[in-house]
Amino acid sequence: MNLPDTESYVLSADVVQNEIGDRFATYHRLLGGLFFLDRYGQELLEAYRTPKPVRTALLSGEARTREEELTQQLIARHILVPVRVRQSRSEPASLEKKVNIIQLILANACNFGCTYCFEGVQGKKMSAEDEYNKVDTSRLIAREGIKVNIEDSIYASKERFDHQYDSKNRSMKPADGIAYVESALAVARSEGVREVMLQFFGGEPLLNWRTIHAVLERFGNGESEGVKINYSTVTNGSLITEEVAEAFAKYQVAVCVSFDSPTSPSRPLKNGDDSTPVVMQGLRTLQRFENRVAINAALTSATWDDFNNSIVDLAVDVGAQEIGVVVDFDPTFYSNYGAQRIVDRLWKVVEYGRTRGVVLTGYWHQIFQVMLGFD
Numbered sequence: 001m002n003l004p005d006t007e008s009y010v011l012s013a014d015v016v017q018n019e020i021g022d023r024f025a026t027y028h029r030l031l032g033g034l035f036f037l038d039r040y041g042q043e044l045l046e047a048y049r050t051p052k053p054v055r056t057a058l059l060s061g062e063a064r065t066r067e068e069e070l071t072q073q074l075i076a077r078h079i080l081v082p083v084r085v086r087q088s089r090s091e092p093a094s095l096e097k098k099v100n101i102i103q104l105i106l107a108n109a110c111n112f113g114c115t116y117c118f119e120g121v122q123g124k125k126m127s128a129e130d131e132y133n134k135v136d137t138s139r140l141i142a143r144e145g146i147k148v149n150i151e152d153s154i155y156a157s158k159e160r161f162d163h164q165y166d167s168k169n170r171s172m173k174p175a176d177g178i179a180y181v182e183s184a185l186a187v188a189r190s191e192g193v194r195e196v197m198l199q200f201f202g203g204e205p206l207l208n209w210r211t212i213h214a215v216l217e218r219f220g221n222g223e224s225e226g227v228k229i230n231y232s233t234v235t236n237g238s239l240i241t242e243e244v245a246e247a248f249a250k251y252q253v254a255v256c257v258s259f260d261s262p263t264s265p266s267r268p269l270k271n272g273d274d275s276t277p278v279v280m281q282g283l284r285t286l287q288r289f290e291n292r293v294a295i296n297a298a299l300t301s302a303t304w305d306d307f308n309n310s311i312v313d314l315a316v317d318v319g320a321q322e323i324g325v326v327v328d329f330d331p332t333f334y335s336n337y338g339a340q341r342i343v344d345r346l347w348k349v350v351e352y353g354r355t356r357g358v359v360l361t362g363y364w365h366q367i368f369q370v371m372l373g374f375d
């Protein structure tokens, strides 16, 4: 039973731990927040496998000892939770499902032939059967490296490829784009959402400028719909005309241009030619119209040898302050190169970016921040 000035705490059922050397990497399954515990911290955590009282004054007051400080930290990170909370959560909390992001896949086609592209839309005859079999082979090669079961992924199903390669689904018509956004906004509004991100994606989205333009003109900043709309796009950068750059500036579309390295041959045009000159021209046009630009760089087996500081220099040159690094979606990458080498390569460029005012981000970013003590 609790004494009046104490409350019982227990280890949360959502805690995940991995022993690394003499430390324990620890995080909350739902909230993240990776950190390391030494032996002493681990013993303290273990003591909460059964409920233990904590002085309530400790929760807001100054910690007097290391044990108290650690306890405060573990509670703040929801690693230790009040027994009454854990008991009242016999059913898993239902996920809050709200429409905050709308993504339009404007074209299931592309004018590039990127060697590593996971979409399979790059310049070649398309067959759903071929693509499905290719995914299977890559799983076999990577069997050792696969930690999660992707067997059921919608991205790897025959149905998915059938839809993608159906000629009826190659290009989204303007009327369809507008209808999709209208219905997505109606759902968002009905859930009380007041601000959404609308992203133009592909294949290569700018192959379908007609529909992008129609959507921008129809919805503008979303005022008439009662929902603020922020726009973004991810593009290969080869189809940026003055008209496109002007409209993107007018509607404040954040433009993410994919570019891995000035020396990488992995993003050729469909006819095999180097795409760099035409992408640079696109980046310069965006710069002239003062668009908000970020670079999207892929760190994959194909770009490994060329992924270096030169991408930071390029970002500075074209006025981009952020580089989003997408680490390969193909599991063989991790088994071939190993976590340590991948982290080292990425980290060198992160550090160089800092010296030049360019931030490198990606889904790995938050984990790095925590490891480096910027939590």
Ligand SMILES: C[S@@+](CC[C@H](N)C(=O)[O-])C[C@H]1O[C@@H](n2cnc3c(N)ncnc32)[C@H](O)[C@@H]1O
Residues within 6 Å of the ligand: 110, 116, 117, 118, 119, 201, 202, 203, 204, 205, 234, 235, 236, 257, 258, 259, 296, 297, 298, 299, 300, 326, 327, 328, 329, 330
């Ligand atoms: C699939 S493309 C679609 C948009 C547009 N065509 C472009 O290239 O920006 C989106 C992003 O995915 C990245 N990408 C493609 N295949 C990848 C892979 N296997 N691993 C990591 N990133 C990949 C591309 O480099 C690009 O930045």
Ligand code: SF4
Residues within 6 Å of the ligand: 110, 111, 112, 113, 114, 117, 118, 119, 120, 121, 122, 202, 203, 204, 236, 258, 267
């Ligand atoms: S430009 Fe984009 S969609 Fe086209 S092949 Fe390259 S990564 Fe894939």
